[in-house]
Amino acid sequence: MNNQIGLTILSSVLDKLSYQNKILSPGQDDSNGIDVRELHKLLMKGCYLTGQDDDITNILDNNLGTGAIPSGGASLILIPPSLLDEPYNYDFTNISDNGVEFSRGGSIYTRPCGWQRYALKVKGKYPDDIWLEGRTPRADEYSSAEDEWAVSYHGTSYNNGLSIAEEGYKLSKGERFLYGKGIYSTPDIGVASLYAAEANVDGKNYKVVMQNRVNPKNVEKVPKAKTGVGEYWISPADEDILPYGFCVKEI
Incomplete structure (x- = not known):
């Protein structure tokens, strides 16, 4: 694509x-x-x-x-x-990471295998780029860089799921949150895809999921054993979760 x-x-x-x-x-x-x-x-x-x-x-x-x-x-x-940072686009559609582990921000990075990732042009958009690149280059592609943020995914459907944080994701309304107040995402793109909006383009249907970096110092992790769906990450404020790409998959 x-x-x-x-x-x-x-x-x-x-x-x-x-x-x-x-x-x-x-x-x-x-x-x-x-x-x-x-x-x-x-x-x-x-x-x-x-x-x-x-x-x-x-x-x-x-x-x-x-x-x-x-x-x-x-x-x-x-x-x-101009919204896209084309050199960082990556086609994961035919890639499998079985047996290979990646890390970003001190957490396991589950790459969006089976998806096409489009990179957003985010460098220079925020006070610094450490959240994205780290303070120094990583030792190798599998390792975390110093002080970079962890990777999470966010379903794009406004009417259900992670885009409204299941029972909440309504910070401004002050309503009760099922697992705590904050902005919900997940490290598992498979979970995010359950709540992804669908689009029809040229007769083909696609799902779209946002790829983010999450501040690991502030995130609260809710395990799959508690949610029954998958691991949820709760960020307390919008500045603790920043997008850097979106992933597209034909269904």
Whole structure:
């Protein structure tokens, strides 16, 4: 799958998740496209909303300028090619890691085998890049780098599952959380895929899962024995979970 297919699939998912009249008009130039930080908020908007749509309006107004949102109907969300960091895209569709163990951020890194991973251009978007690269280069591809964050996955379906943290993922609403208050993700892409939104592009169906880095100093881990589904990771705040890619799989 090339970049354009990946962006089209992601756009289709965002189109389903977005509120009516809060979707970008096509035709904007590349410099005015959604930034990775705004993309993160749109995909995980369950923890950003205050019960109204104003937060989403502000995200888009700040990024595209007031009045850029169409006043009626829905249209495709603009996702520019500049959102991707193409050299870091990786095709895992025919890769198996059986018997091989990787580590990131001091935790086991279950690579997204069977998926196509598209890398987001995140370098320089936050106060530093240590969360992504570590302080020094890793000894080898299997090892963690110093102070880098661990890898997790997040289902993109807004109406169920990890995108609303099962019983919660509603920080702004102050509702009861099944396993504790915070932003939920999982180190297992198989678990995240259970809650992933689906997109139909050119007659083919795809699932989309976000790939994140999670601050290992603040994360709470809930074991599979307790959830009955898989291991959940709970991050206390949005700055403790940052996206760096999205994974696509044909179903």
